Amino acid sequence: MAPKRSTRASTRAADSSQGDAAPDGDDNDEVDVKKPVRGKRSASDRSEKKAKAEPPSIPLFSHWLMKSEPESRLENGIDVKFGIEDLKALPNQTGCWDGVRNYQARNFMRDMRKGHLAFFYHSNCKEPGIAGIMDIVKEAYVDHTQFDKKDVHFDASSKPDSPKWSMVDVQYQRMLQRFIPLSELKKYHLQHGANGGPLKSMALFTRARLSVQPLTSEEFQFVLDLENKAPI
DNA sequence: GCCAACGTTGGC
């Protein structure tokens, strides 16, 4: 059975002990060791291989955009709503970004480092766009929801001794001074495509369906500067 | 609600 949405979906708070009580050992289960399985490789193994990036010794990006749905929507009878206000409402304003079921999105989460910044993007809603900023507060570790039969993002093909899916913990930092709608970003994207400018190859438009995506520092800074400018 | 874009599956 196919995985469902790759956007984040649950409202689970992050383990509040995450701070200093999350030593490296915890994260090490998550290393990319794929047991060499003898014999036939499944289609998903192949998909994963294709999506797998070269292991970069130096992280390429330090800014991110992560999508989640701020409006109620039932998936298998479960509400997948999780907007920036929901993150803000969690203990310590911190939550785990679970439910990502796309290899490229997962790989980007594995590239995230503590202290990286991410935009919280509202998707699949009345007004899509960037609502605020989060901090990455815990680096990639096993997404427990892949083993939970009751979870919307349960993945029967993932085994506890070689988990497929990872998540990070994020902490709410602040709202943008004004909501930056997708429509406005798109205007800049088109303008920059024609005349040059920082948003000309923004992943939001070139990789529209990717729920976790990188931004260059220039892209991030340009978007950030928009909060103090009048909408176009 | 529609549907284009694109990722995944699985037979061959």
Added chain:
DNA sequence: GCCAACGTTGGC
């Protein structure tokens, strides 16, 4: 390894 069929994403 190819690729048609299928399923999901997410704007509109």
